Amino acid sequence: MKPPPFEYFAPASVKETLDLLREHGDQAKLLAGGQSLVPMLNFRLVRPGALIDLNGVPGLDGIREEPGMLRIGAMTRQRAVERSAVVRERCPLLAEAMPQIGHVQIRNRGTIGGSLVHADPAAELPAVVAALGGELIVRGAAGERTIAAADFFVGYLTTAVAADELLVAVRLPVAPPRAGHAFVEVSRRHGDFALVGVAVTVTLDGSGVCTSAAIAVTGVGPAPVVAADAVAALVGQRPATTAFEEAARRVSAQLEPHSDLHASAEYRKQVGGVLTRRALALASERAAGASR
Amino acid sequence: MRRKEDPRLLTGRGKYAADVRLPGMRHAAVLRSPYPHARLRAIRRDGALAMPGVFAVVTAADLGDVARIPLRMGQRSPANPALQPPLARDRVRYVGEPIAVVLADSRYLAEDALERLDVEYEALPIVPDALRALEPGAAVLHDEAPGNIVDRLVTTTGDAAALAAAPVRLAERFTVQRHTGVPMETRGLTAAYDAATRVITLWGVAKVPHFNRRVLADLLGHPEHLIHFIELEVGGGFGVRGEFYPEDFVVPWAARRFGHPVQWVEDRREHLMATNHSRQQFHEVEIGVERDGRILALRDRFVVDLGAYIRTHGVVVPELTAALMPGPYRIASYSSEALCVLSNKTPTGTYRGPGRYECTFVRERLVDLVARELGLDPADVRRRNFIPPEAMPYDVGGGSLGQKTVYDVGDYRSAFESALDALGYEAARAEQTAARAHGRHVGIGIGCVVEKAGLGPWEYARAEVDATGHVVLYSGVASVGQGIETTLAQVAAAELGVSVDDITVVHGDSASVPYGVGGFASRGASVALPAALYAARKLRDKIVRVAAMLLEAAPEDLVIDGRRVAVRGMPDRSVAFRDVARAAIPGPPGMDPGLTASHFFEAPKMTYPYGTHLAMVEVDAETGQVKILKYVITYDVGKAINPMIVDGQLVGALAQGIGGALYEELVYDDAGQLLTTSFMDYLLPTAMEMPVTTVARILEETPTPLNPLGAKGVGEGGSSGAGAAIANAVADALAPFGVMVRSLPLSPDRVLALIRMGGPEMAPHTPNARSVPGNP
């Protein structure tokens, strides 16, 4: 469990980083918190010729409020996001998901960008970004481009970030008034990746009718599954158990999960529905609370 | 009483196997078979040897005509032992089997070189598990074990016809999954050879160092006295660490062969595929009872999956399973047949509570099924069957480790009632009923345990006062982190009238401890401590004799206090230990010179501690998650030398028992590949998975007559009952669904599958949505 040989680079700027990326092409790997990459190196599952360490690159971290949006730098530590008052207030779904990622020690090193680019099929953050319809800001030699969440998560451990590009930030819409959220998951142990996890938001109008909602499920496929059909069961209605159950049924029906060591496809399909129902109930309760 | 070990361990000063650094040391990495079964056609090493920093590559051909790794002393030799060679020569039989060892300037380079070793394999048909190993036409793994059977162990006692005649009979199948001990510190060994003195020194040995030294001496053809071992700290043993493994031969062999120190440190991936696995058994069991629940007869047939080779433990795990299957109950007619079977998987050995974790799960599940069948409270069925204290010593019928199973002492009912009391059994039942009315699935499970401890055949101790008046206790026991230094010091201190801090404990160094058996089988308290007690007593006699000479007083008038000997009532007529020690050579006429005394304590019979596990769990019937609300263990240890250590042993063992019940499983696919090779996949419980509340009640109601301390040993009982209690609790919680728990671990996926399979006649109404939504 020792990594194969690689060359190590510690660039001091984004420009230098991009130059290195261009020079080494798909031989290069960026190192952020190392919490996914280093184990993969040690298992020799990845063999980059060049390891480019982002930890000394300034300007890639921090949480900033923008009009209607929250911008989180790619190198922001997961723990910093978890502890941020702004995040808790503006983006409570993200705040609720954070402590469900691994353990404190992992989150102290692990970064937001690392998790999103690594795109583990059972990770929490991709589901949050998908549910919220966030945007990912990527920089390459030709400049910056913005990718919608729906286009970002391409497949198993794969995103739309090109080999010579760098994720610099994620932008998430702030929660509107009378909105509720929930992130619920089942994992084998505390801190494990989710067997199934569900991120939802529910927004009500002044009379308590659902005006919009979002559901994204993690752990059930190569990338987060956004359940538009299930959302349709809710919008235009007052939140109620029957609507939650219908949405849950639709989510279950939509899922085509895989089996692995820790749970069967059948389990994930069934529990995806259960968690959807629970998450919607909790989010609706919170939305109603926020409306009072 | 704080542990003597803790100041150095807690301040990071402990020195472990991987901490050894020697000049010129080479680092070893092991090439392991990626195939579960294959012929080795060729091994080409040129590519690896050409790499800078790579020093040597060792294969079976280099080792020459070395014998296979033998069974450990005292283990029953199976009929068809299929022992493992240190390196595979022409055939590999499990994924992870060592084929070659690379020595390089660093572990990094050594692992790079592994990738350049070019091995030609010819895949052979595989035997994926012990059940399929028995099918006609199955591949045969070893010529010496026809049909892949290494042994068949049979136990019978009582009237064989009793089962057929019983008014109520129940038959069931149970399986316990493959899992094992996973110490925080993996294995590791450093060896150095001094060509001038021909001494081979080993750092990082564990558990049974003296025995392993003899094995190494035999295998190497090297004089035993020229092998010096040093134990260092051991970060957990649990039965798996410290047995003689292939690496324990190759590392010192290479050090002697090349004249350079060699270090090998097992990584976690290696650990999960190379260190002994354990526990995998398939039982078919039948019980016959009276209508009031009294057990008349028990018949068990089981297959144990031993993996690809017989390692040092031989067939001791199935032997212990059979020996202790009857547990705390009077069962007049008992029979057991164990088929010990090979498969293309990692070889197996003992793991904390070997055989008992398995048999307790099977027996206690069965007792619960009896209760369900007869409509009785499972507590009452147990009450009706306990062996009463007045029946002690009680001959169970079978035997293990060359001894008949004769329980020495025990009041099983008392330990049982104590557990019910600690839980508040009646109140817990009421809580369960109330919870059920709210759609919550709470269950209570019982697991009664009879353990065995204090395995001999003997242990050695020597007590000395050095010329500066300091007391040293040498023991042949091995430390596996259990706190044995502290309890050794306690026992010697009490005998010598000095404080625990005044005693230095030395163990695990063959230069200063010539004899020893080791640290396993819960034997420290009941075998090593009595040896220390008697050695200290003999030393005390010598101290007093020499002091009597110096003080010109009668020995019976002397008292020891604070490393001084004084005439009773006359504190100014006293002499310090240092002066006594200096006068002890030659000492008074007729005395063996020197303040040193040794003792071999022999323990021909094992002792049988016992207790009850109770688990109260809540199951989320929609997600299959099991939460342990409260856990109770009562355990009668005869005498708790150090209650804090006993408590730590019970709770630590419980964590592992919970692992086996809910999380841990070594999973192979049908192609014979081990899928659980990291902690992402092999799930150990963490502090977060421990019960919300844990009560460990240490009982001292029945001291054993087998040793002067009355202590019974406590290493394993905290684990043995956990699979049973938790499985029974989950089954109880899900009783409305008609589930049948037959196997472990109870992962969420399995729990939901059990609910889906629940008897249709008992199909429940849809569970209510929980009143508070959200993730439990």
Ligand SMILES: Cc1cc2nc3c(=O)[nH]c(=O)nc-3n(C[C@H](O)[C@H](O)[C@H](O)COP(=O)(O)OP(=O)(O)OC[C@H]3O[C@@H](n4cnc5c(N)ncnc54)[C@H](O)[C@@H]3O)c2cc1C
């Ligand atoms: C024990 C343990 C438990 C865990 N549990 C969970 C869990 O429950 N849920 C969960 O979601 N995660 C979990 N993780 C993973 C953890 O969240 C990782 O931190 C995260 O997946 C990767 O972030 P990182 O900063 O460590 O990235 P790294 O490991 O450094 O990098 C990961 C990948 O992203 C690429 N990368 C990183 N930053 C950028 C960037 N700015 N632009 C382009 N590419 C980039 C790297 O090249 C690499 O391919 C766990 C990890 C461990 C060790």
